[in-house]
Amino acid sequence: xxxxxxxxxxxxxxxxxxxxxxxxxxxxxxxxxxxxxxxxxxxxxxxxxxxxxxxxxxxxxxxxxxxxxxxxxxxxxxxxxxxxxxxxxxxxxxxxxxxxxxxxxxxxxxxxxxxxxxxxxxxxxxxxxxxxxxxxxxxxxxxxxxxxxxxxxxxxxxxxxxxxxxxxxxxxxxxxxxxxxxxxxxxxxxxxxxxxxxxxxxxxxxxxxxxxxxxxxxx
Ligand code: JB3
Numbered sequence: 001x002x003x004x005x006x007x008x009x010x011x012x013x014x015x016x017x018x019x020x021x022x023x024x025x026x027x028x029x030x031x032x033x034x035x036x037x038x039x040x041x042x043x044x045x046x047x048x049x050x051x052x053x054x055x056x057x058x059x060x061x062x063x064x065x066x067x068x069x070x071x072x073x074x075x076x077x078x079x080x081x082x083x084x085x086x087x088x089x090x091x092x093x094x095x096x097x098x099x100x101x102x103x104x105x106x107x108x109x110x111x112x113x114x115x116x117x118x119x120x121x122x123x124x125x126x127x128x129x130x131x132x133x134x135x136x137x138x139x140x141x142x143x144x145x146x147x148x149x150x151x152x153x154x155x156x157x158x159x160x161x162x163x164x165x166x167x168x169x170x171x172x173x174x175x176x177x178x179x180x181x182x183x184x185x186x187x188x189x190x191x192x193x194x195x196x197x198x199x200x201x202x203x204x205x206x207x208x209x210x211x212x213x214x215x216x217x218x219x
Contacts, residue, residue: 001025003064003093004057006081008032008042011070014134015113016043018097025064025093029057051081054088064093066111067129071149073185075165079147082111082129092128100132109146127164145182154186163198172207 001024005012008030016027020043030047031054032038037047048057054065065085067078086092092111096102100114103121109128114120118132121139127146132138137155145164150156152170160174163182168174174192181198190207201210 001064001093002028002062003066004029004031004054004062004085004090005045005066005068006031006051006085007067007069008034008037008047009069011131012068013043014115015066015068015095016045018095018113018115019066019093021098022096024095028062030068031057051084054085054090058089063091065090066093066095066113070131071167072151072169073167075147075149075167075183078129078149079165082147103140106138133170139176151188 003025005016005027019025019027027045030042030045031049031051032047033050038049040047067081069078071078094108094110095113097116099116100118102114105122106120106124108126111129112126114132115134117135119137120126123141124138126144129147130144131149133152135153136150139156139158141159142156143161145162147165148162149167151168154168154172156174157176159177162180165183166180168186169188171188172186172190178192178195180196183199184196185201186192187203190203191205192207196202202208203210
């Protein structure tokens with residue numbers, strides 16, 4: 001399979017690495033919004049132009065794509081890029097680094113990336129265009145919506161539900177059966193023991209909505 005990676009920054013590095021290590025596809029091109037990068041390479045893959053090249057890339061025999069931009073809070077740009085490439089007729093590639101563990105009893109949607117040492121356990125369902133970043137754990141029977149980012153080293157205990165487009169920050173811990181709403185943000189290192197409402201930012205141990213901290217020093 002021949003694939004294109006959309007975005008050529010830090011996240012793309014690890015996505016390309018995982019694709020190469022898995023051997024399941026060949027990354028033949030990168031498209032990046034930054035014109036100054038066009039004509040250069042990232043890890044041996046040429047950056048050939050911007051997203052207006054998607055149709056030409058498809059016509060050249062490329063069948064698959066992966067969104068190679070990450071997110072540290074707002075997952076919207078990743079969602080829009082996924083929808084644009086899908087609308088062009090490209091198929092979203094599921095990427096699994098060979099050191100990652102995904103149960104045969106888990107379901108993973110197209111365009112999702114499971115990076116090195118990540119785990120998705122039995123009965124979990126992971127939507128489309130999800131990042132399960134390096135060393136993150138999605139325990140059994142979790143339900144992860146489309147375009148979610150489970151950041152590096154985050155751990156979701158069993159039965160956690162994460163709504164579409166939410167971001168779970170690096171090293172966060174989420175207790176069993178918790179529900180995290182759509183486009184919510186869990187801060188890095190937070191410990192979530194109560195449900196998180198949609199489009200809410202929670203931080204700390206135990207995690208609380210960010211407004212609670214307003215005007216106070218949190219050290
Ligand atoms: O925390 C970790 C382990 N990784 C972070 C990742 C999840 O998110 C990483 O450290 C960064 O914070 C971030 O990675 P990302 O998105 O690769 O960021 P950056 O290194 O800044 O590269 C973004 C690239 O995407 C740049 O080259 C942009 O020009 C390009 N870009 C932005 N918008 C786009 C678009 N490229 C395309 N094709 N289309 C766009 O709409």
